Amino acid sequence: MSSPTPSAAPPRDGRGTAPMLVLDDLSWSVGGAVIVDGVSMTVDDGEFLAVIGPNGAGKTSLFNLVSGLTRPTRGRLELAGTDITRLPPHRRARLGLGRTFQTSSVFADLSVGANVGLAVQARSGESRRFWRRAAPVGGPEIGRVLELVRLSHRVDALAGDLAHGDKRKLELALLLAREPRLILLDEPMAGVSAGEIGELVEVIRTVHREQGCTVLMVEHHMEVLLDMADRLAVMHHGALLALADPDTAMADPQVQAAYLGDTL
Numbered sequence: 001m002s003s004p005t006p007s008a009a010p011p012r013d014g015r016g017t018a019p020m021l022v023l024d025d026l027s028w029s030v031g032g033a034v035i036v037d038g039v040s041m042t043v044d045d046g047e048f049l050a051v052i053g054p055n056g057a058g059k060t061s062l063f064n065l066v067s068g069l070t071r072p073t074r075g076r077l078e079l080a081g082t083d084i085t086r087l088p089p090h091r092r093a094r095l096g097l098g099r100t101f102q103t104s105s106v107f108a109d110l111s112v113g114a115n116v117g118l119a120v121q122a123r124s125g126e127s128r129r130f131w132r133r134a135a136p137v138g139g140p141e142i143g144r145v146l147e148l149v150r151l152s153h154r155v156d157a158l159a160g161d162l163a164h165g166d167k168r169k170l171e172l173a174l175l176l177a178r179e180p181r182l183i184l185l186d187e188p189m190a191g192v193s194a195g196e197i198g199e200l201v202e203v204i205r206t207v208h209r210e211q212g213c214t215v216l217m218v219e220h221h222m223e224v225l226l227d228m229a230d231r232l233a234v235m236h237h238g239a240l241l242a243l244a245d246p247d248t249a250m251a252d253p254q255v256q257a258a259y260l261g262d263t264l
């Protein structure tokens with residue numbers, strides 16, 4: 001067996017010695033078009049990295065490569081010291097990688113609490129660690145996750161009845177129920193009303209700080225990103241144009257040219 005077992009996952013407490021994520025010359029072409037073009041970067045354990053760039057820059061495609069939805073045509077990926085380049089999405093998830101579920105994976109006809117309960121159960125079922133399997137599924141864990149995303153007061157509401165902002169929180173809750181170490185958030189504020197954004201930002205901040213999750217987030221709300229991100233990765237035409245702290249990245253003439261040259 002060359003593939004790592006779940007027990008190869010580093011401990012959740014304390015910082016690992018390996019970086020959380022390494023992208024090495026990661027590339028993806030389809031039908032002759034280069035969509036992701038030789039992206040190399042290292043993301044530290046506990047870092048909040050914002051991925052920005054004009055529409056069509058390849059941000060979602062990059063996330064698809066990291067989560068395993070698509071396979072790179074070239075390059076390598078490492079998660080906390082484990083080569084995951086050839087692992088399918090569910091194996092990556094088991095190693096601690098999570099991405100927000102599509103809204104369709106929320107069961108609209110079930111309550112918020114029942115949705116989270118199913119996610120907790122799924123995690124318990126997939127874990128091979130016996131103490132996890134033996135642990136009672138339900139109440140306390142559902143409560144903990146809902147409190148984290150500030151949705152406790154909606155535990156009995158039907159998921160389908162939630163406002164956009166609360167739906168996003170529920171998606172985050174489903175993600176957190178799996179206890180990820182690294183989460184990929186692709187435009188979490190999309191479709192969320194201006195009045196709900198502030199609280200969603202706070203929830204994501206809590207997930208990052210209190211849960212110790214490493215976060216990669218694509219978002220168009222620049223004022224939100226500049227405030228939250230440790231570094232910005234700027235993509236343009238599939239390539240990494242800049243990777244630096246927010247002030248330095250935004251002052252980069254190449255970055256400014258990319259934004260002026262393309263509509264956002």
Ligand SMILES: Nc1ncnc2c1ncn2[C@@H]1O[C@H](COP(=O)(O)OP(=O)(O)O)[C@@H](O)[C@H]1O
Pocket residue numbers: 030035053054055056057058059060061062
């Ligand atoms: N499955 C696919 N087949 C062909 N082209 C694709 C596919 N997925 C994405 N693209 C193209 O790749 C480019 C980058 O898309 P995407 O990663 O969604 O960009 P972003 O998320 O930065 O807006 C776009 O030009 C898009 O049309």
Ligand SMILES: [Mg+2]
Pocket residue numbers: 059060061
């Ligand atoms: Mg996108």
